[in-house]
Amino acid sequence: MTDPRTIAPRLVVLGLAAAAAFAAACGPKNVAGPIRPDGALIVLLPDEDGSTGRASVSNPAGTADLTAPRNASNVAPNQRPGVVTMSEADVKRLFGDALEALPPAPQSFTLYFRFESDELTEESKALVPKILATVKGRSAPEVVVVGHTDTMGTPSANFALGLKRAVAVRELLVASGLDAATVEATSLGESFLLIQTPNDTPEPRNRRVEIAVK
Amino acid sequence: MKNAKRLAGVLVFAIATSVPTLVYAQQPNAAGRVKVASGTAFIVRNGTQVAAKAGDAVFESDVLRTGSDGRLGVTLKDDTRVSLGPTSEVRVDKFTYAPAEGNLALALKVVRGVAAYVSGRIAKLSPDAVHLETPAAIVGVRGTTLAIRAGA
Numbered sequence: 456m457t458d459p460r461t462i463a464p465r466l467v468v469l470g471l472a473a474a475a476a477f478a479a480a481c482g483p484k485n486v487a488g489p490i491r492p493d494g495a496l497i498v499l500l501p502d503e504d505g506s507t508g509r510a511s512v513s514n515p516a517g518t519a520d521l522t523a524p525r526n527a528s529n530v531a532p533n534q535r536p537g538v539v540t541m542s543e544a545d546v547k548r549l550f551g552d553a554l555e556a557l558p559p560a561p562q563s564f565t566l567y568f569r570f571e572s573d574e575l576t577e578e579s580k581a582l583v584p585k586i587l588a589t590v591k592g593r594s595a596p597e598v599v600v601v602g603h604t605d606t607m608g609t610p611s612a613n614f615a616l617g618l619k620r621a622v623a624v625r626e627l628l629v630a631s632g633l634d635a636a637t638v639e640a641t642s643l644g645e646s647f648l649l650i651q652t653p654n655d656t657p658e659p660r661n662r663r664v665e666i667a668v669k
Numbered sequence: 670m671k672n673a674k675r676l677a678g679v680l681v682f683a684i685a686t687s688v689p690t691l692v693y694a695q696q697p698n699a700a701g702r703v704k705v706a707s708g709t710a711f712i713v714r715n716g717t718q719v720a721a722k723a724g725d726a727v728f729e730s731d732v733l734r735t736g737s738d739g740r741l742g743v744t745l746k747d748d749t750r751v752s753l754g755p756t757s758e759v760r761v762d763k764f765t766y767a768p769a770e771g772n773l774a775l776a777l778k779v780v781r782g783v784a785a786y787v788s789g790r791i792a793k794l795s796p797d798a799v800h801l802e803t804p805a806a807i808v809g810v811r812g813t814t815l816a817i818r819a820g821a
Contacts, residue, residue: 493805496818500815512806531805550783550785552783553754554816556785557750557785558752559704669702
């Protein structure tokens with residue numbers, strides 16, 4: 456792995472070359488320049504869904520807004536932060552190690568139940584192997600199982616039913632081979648409806664267990 | 670309307686998978702868990718440095734630290750993800766995640782080296798509850814993936 460300290464001078468050279476090449480174009484700078492030992496380099500990257508969020512970078516001298524992919528601010532003390540756009544190659548060179556160590560995004564699944572029962576619908580039963588495969592593909596997996604109901608019956612009865620559903624799913628997952636210590640089960644009863652309904656309304660889409668695999 | 674419903678669904682799910690009333694809670698106070706650890710990687714807790722491995726719990730006030738061949742990747746309870754390249758240090762200064770009560774707080778400080786950050790539900794539910802900094806800069810996030818280097 457390249458020592459980052461050797462990259463900074465190389466970036467200066469690259470920066471000069473880029474400046475010469477694009478002087479007439481006056482486009483955004485392609486490199487962030489050398490990073491000061493007492494400074495920082497902050498780069499905004501696209502999210503996994505392809506969109507890009509926003510970030511602001513501040514020090515006592517001012518604030519810079521990062522709004523586009525690979526917008527970067529190379530912050531030096533007592534200087535107002537600016538914004539440049541880094542190349543993908545520079546991002547990879549400077550941050551590749553950290554980016555490769557990012558854990559995968561948590562994945563969610565929703566299972567549905569028959570009316571007033573803790574028995575899964577056929578479609579939901581068929582999802583279980585996919586959930587197991589997702590868990591087994593992960594390093595140090597954690598599974599969070601949360602039971603929900605529709606608004607038929609009392610809130611307290613529905614809390615109990617939601618818990619019964621979550622525990623049933625937890626037991627199913629553990630019986631299918633998951634480590635019991637990594638699977639949590641809990642209930643939210645009728646308090647977090649997926650589909651808003653009046654009280655005492657049967658709604659199959661609210662009779663669900665939500666599973667997050669992390 | 671459809672989008673609003675979908676958003677409501679997402680929020681319901683976000684809150685639903687995060688309730689503190691755990692029936693089979695392993696370490697309810699843990700802020701997160703190590704998912705990736707390679708080379709020389711440590712968790713420093715109360716001044717004691719312990720080798721980090723995948724599955725280790727991470728708590729508020731822990732320091733994540735890597736040596737010259739180390740990497741570390743952590744997923745926090747709100748699905749925030751943080752990773753460190755070699756010769757790096759990140760402090761988990763604050764982590765509170767109780768969305769049902771509206772208590773949300775995350776403070777991370779990249780003390781040195783390289784880190785990557787992918788925002789989680791705290792940033793989605795309450796962007797102002799996230800505090801990200803290096804010794805030279807404060808970073809405000811709005812649902813974001815970031816790469817951060819502190820120092821040369």
